Amino acid sequence: MNLMPLSSRVICIFLAFSLSSTLALGQAGPRPEKKKNRCTVCLHHPKLMEDFAFHHGKFPFLTADNEALTNHIDNQQILWIETKHFRIGCDLKKWKIPLADKENYFNELSALAEKFPAINPKKTKTLDRWLRLHLFAERMEAFYQRFLQAMGFEDQDFGALPGESLFEQCIQGPDFFEPLKEQFLKEGPWPERFPQEVGLGKYLGSPFRFEVLMLQHDRDFLTVKDHYLGFKNDYPQRHHVRFRAADGTTPSRSLWFGISATGGETPIKHDQHMHNALLNNVGSNMLNAFMLYRIDLPSWLDAGWGHLQCRNNSEVYNFFTLGEGQASVAKDVSNWAPVVRKLVQKDRAISFAELGRATQFSHLDFDAHLVSWSKVQFLSLHNAESFSNYVLALKLDPSQSGNLSVQRKSMKSAYGWTLIQAEEAWKAWVLATYPVK
Structure with a gap:
């Protein structure tokens, strides 16, 4: 049964994980001769691209490359950017900054103008299409750094791991992993807390x-999902992209998120609504990709982490990862803390053990989503290093299951708590921290 959302601020996410391949690495491409085709932010200036490690050229995307996708859906309005950690496509229309948000955007644009002098924060009343692309790229790169910090790592910790070019060689060879083994023998062992194995990048x-696609129209997004992923709906999608190597193996390659501003059940009109969509879903992709995508993390942890990233930016626009066949949650509120507090007071909050048995997102109702958000917030704030160790323990457990037994063991090793002790610590924190109203 499909339910219509009670709030226009709720949007639903359907997960899918399937096999994909990749082509050649990114190519910066020539500077457009016509001024009208040049980026209004960087002007396609080669020096700026070199200094800040980005370009607007050709690069791998999904099962082909960005140019092939543009041509397949016959949409030449898609703007593309490759940054240090992301490949992003966007054809969102220009957006007028509301008066109430003027100060926030002035501050954000002022920071971006330090890199790109063409931006005039005082005179900018509308985000044009190029500016929206660069803003999202800047936000995602900043988000990437926050994720590293939350997990207790720095980007340089991953520096010794193989880059994309080596994996390109692996795809074509008779043994995908052989070049990786040779590189590991040369550069390894990996830093402390890293799994000592090949396949990590x-x-x-x-x-x-990481790959992101934001399209304005649902018809274009539906075409993309049908052709590249095999899904015949226009709901937002997270997707596990795999290599399809010459030796027949299909190792993990990257994680992708796509969304349409007019798709699904709830149109996205505000820029921060789209920002929250990326924080929730790219945040989930980062968590799953951390130390290589190898298992499906517990549904409550995945959902709770996404909610936390989303609500740290804005509590107005919430997103719920749901199972196939579910269209929406039946309700939503913007202020979650008092609701969770009331659940704790009435002894109605779902426990760590009960959440741990939920093997699918469809097993989480509205209250379970709120409790999942709260428990992830508590675990990450209580001790950031312990939270990182908890995630690592789940991902690196030999069983590769993430089941309740593994969750118990991981909680004990990371925090020193049984699930019952974790439950009592969380309840005490909620009552001491969350407001009544």
């Missing part, structure tokens, strides 16, 4: 950059 452990 520079992007939080993922071999290739």
Whole structure:
């Protein structure tokens, strides 16, 4: 049964993980001869691209490359950018900054103008299409650094791991892993807390950059999903992209997120609504890619982490990762803390053990989503290093299951708590921290 959302601020996410391949690495491409085709932010200036490690040229994307996708859906309005850690496509229309948000955007644009002098924060009343692309790229790169910090790592910690070019060689060879083994013998062992194995890459452990696609119209997004992923709906999508190597193996390559501003059940009109969409879903992709995508993390942890990233930016626009066949949650509120507090007071909050048995997102109702957010918030704030160790323990457990037994063991090793002790610590924190109203 499909339910219509009670709030226009709720949007639903459907997960899919399937096999993909990749082509040649990114190519910067020539500077457009016509001024109208040049980026209004960087002007396609080669020096700026070199200094800040980005370009607007050709690069791998999904099962082909960005140019092939543009041509397949016959949409030449898509703007593309490759940054240090991301590949992003966007054809969102220009957006007028509301008066109430003027100060926030002035500050954000002022920071971006330090890199790109063509931006005039005082005179900018509308985000044009190029400016929106660069803003999202800047936000995602800043988000990437926050994720590293939350996990207790720095980008340089991943520096010794193989880059995209080596993985390109692996795809064509008779043994995908042989060049990686040779590189490990030469450069290894990896830094402390890294799994001492091959297959990891520079992007939080993922071999290739994270991919993001934001399209204005649902018809274009539907075409992309149908052709590249095999899904015949226009709901937002997270997707595990795999190599399809010459030797027949399909190792993890990268994680992708795509969304349409007019797709699904809830149109996205505000720029921060789209920002929250990326924080929730790219945040989930980062968590899953951390030290290489190898298992499905517990549904409550995945959902709770996404909610936390989203709500740290804005509590107005919430996103819920749901199972196939579910269209929406039946309700939403913007202020979650008092709701969780009331659940704790009435002894109705779902426990760590009960959450741990939920093997699919469809097993989480609205209250379970709120409790998942709260428990991830608590665990990450209580001790950041312990939270990172908890995630690592789940991902690196030999069983590669993430089941309740592994969650118990991981909680004990990271925090020194049984699940019952973790439950009591969380409840005490909620009552001491969350407001009544």
